[in-house]
Amino acid sequence: MSFVLEVGVIAITAIAILVIILYKLHESAKQKSTMLQFVGQIAVAVDEIGPGKLGFVLLQGEHWKAISHQAIASKQRVRIVSREGLTLIVEPLDSFAPSISS
Numbered sequence: 296m297s298f299v300l301e302v303g304v305i306a307i308t309a310i311a312i313l314v315i316i317l318y319k320l321h322e323s324a325k326q327k328s329t330m331l332q333f334v335g336q337i338a339v340a341v342d343e344i345g346p347g348k349l350g351f352v353l354l355q356g357e358h359w360k361a362i363s364h365q366a367i368a369s370k371q372r373v374r375i376v377s378r379e380g381l382t383l384i385v386e387p388l389d390s391f392a393p394s395i396s397s
Contacts, residue, residue, distance in 0.1 A: 336375045337388060340367045344385070352385060361385045 336354060344350030344367040352361040352373055361383040367373055373385040 333375050333378055333383065338373050338375060338383070338385065340369055340371045340373055340385075342369050343367065349382070352383060354383070359383050363387070 338352040338354040341351040341353055344363050349362050351358050363385050367387050372388040374388050375383050376386050377384040
């Protein structure tokens with residue numbers, strides 16, 4: 296009877312470890328897909344973003360660092376084209392891009 300109990304404990308422990316590993320893999324895959332879902336989203340510039348200069352945008356209620364190759368005015372709507380680390384690469388949503396004086 297002792298042998299059956301030992302095998303049962305080992306089996307339950309192995310199943311628990313497997314469940315934890317599968318959960319971690321699932322969470323990791325979910326996080327990667329979340330990173331990609333920003334591309335194409337619309338955000339609003341919190342402040343002016345000069346060409347090649349960092350600024351902030353508001354996306355889904357959160358402030359994100361952003362950079363653009365074009366001038367973006369404060370409160371202008373932008374489209375997210377990519378992401379590098381924690382910085383969003385954005386472009387003006389409107390074809391009109393204001394000139395920002397330095």
